[in-house]
Amino acid sequence: MLEFERDKGLGTAYERVAMIRFLEDLTKRYRFASVLEGPTDEISGIRGLNSIPLARTGTSVEVVLAEDEEADLARRIWGALGLSERATIRASRDRRLDVEPRSFDLVWNFNSIPRGTEPDRLVEDMCAASARYVMIFTMNPWNYGVPIHRLHHRATGQPWAHGDPELMRVRRLVGMLSSHGFGVVDRFLLDVPWWPDIDSPIEQVASDLIPFIKGGGKATSKRLERFTYGENDLPYFDEAKLAALESELARHGFIERATGLPLRILFAHHRGILAERITTGGAAG
Numbered sequence: 001m002l003e004f005e006r007d008k009g010l011g012t013a014y015e016r017v018a019m020i021r022f023l024e025d026l027t028k029r030y031r032f033a034s035v036l037e038g039p040t041d042e043i044s045g046i047r048g049l050n051s052i053p054l055a056r057t058g059t060s061v062e063v064v065l066a067e068d069e070e071a072d073l074a075r076r077i078w079g080a081l082g083l084s085e086r087a088t089i090r091a092s093r094d095r096r097l098d099v100e101p102r103s104f105d106l107v108w109n110f111n112s113i114p115r116g117t118e119p120d121r122l123v124e125d126m127c128a129a130s131a132r133y134v135m136i137f138t139m140n141p142w143n144y145g146v147p148i149h150r151l152h153h154r155a156t157g158q159p160w161a162h163g164d165p166e167l168m169r170v171r172r173l174v175g176m177l178s179s180h181g182f183g184v185v186d187r188f189l190l191d192v193p194w195w196p197d198i199d200s201p202i203e204q205v206a207s208d209l210i211p212f213i214k215g216g217g218k219a220t221s222k223r224l225e226r227f228t229y230g231e232n233d234l235p236y237f238d239e240a241k242l243a244a245l246e247s248e249l250a251r252h253g254f255i256e257r258a259t260g261l262p263l264r265i266l267f268a269h270h271r272g273i274l275a276e277r278i279t280t281g282g283a284a285g
Contacts, residue, residue, distance in 0.1 A: 010227045023054055036064070039092050047073075048070060065089070108136065145195070
């Protein structure tokens with residue numbers, strides 16, 4: 001099984017559940033009739049599934065991914081859930097949205113802007129496609145694990161693959177959206193477990209940074225196997241399985257539940273902003 005064909009690890013499972021519950025709450029508040037997600041998403045697992053909670057409320061969804069193989073897999077999963085009629089899923093290798101201006105209530109993506117080669121063009125495309133709202137999520141640069149994460153990349157000689165840190169700063173994103181006639185109406189912290197956002201098993205990072213630390217490999221392997229899912233056994237879209245998974249993950253969410261913003265911002269793995277069109281002119285069309 002190829003990497004893009006499965007979700008793998010406790011962190012991905014936690015992130016998925018957090019996203020599902022967040023979108024369920026968001027659509028109750030804003031009642032989107034049509035949503036465009038893309039181009040691509042940078043979740044650590046199967047791509048193209050984020051907007052399923054929106055489609056399940058009756059929203060019409062279009063998803064733009066980077067590769068044909070990813071789009072094919074996403075179509076199969078959406079189809080198995082009986083959602084094919086509510087979704088258009090396609091690939092765009094040049095990462096262009098290619099839709100009519102102002103044709104969606106909400107245009108959004110997950111972590112795509114910092115990793116893209118033309119972020120300004122992407123924000124312009126998103127704003128042009130939106131009739132009302134644009135939502136952007138990025139990696140949270142204030143997470144306490146980011147310095148460890150950077151050090152791990154240097155120690156192992158791996159290039160930084162998570163995008164431009166400047167494009168993870170809310171102030172920069174707000175400015176980009178403002179230049180296209182959008183003003184921020186809400187801000188979010190998403191995916192707030194206790195562990196640092198280091199993109200690798202803790203045991204592996206510790207071993208790489210402090211070579212004399214051994215062990216933990218078996219624990220890592222068991223944890224990855226326990227929370228590994230392919231297209232035929234995803235637990236997120238069956239209420240009973242989702243509830244069981246959520247119950248299992250609950251012990252890891254005590255910071256998310258019990259503390260306020262000052263502490264949560266140090267633990268959140270992602271930050272998001274929702275902006276609304278406030279002008280009729282400008283580059284957004």
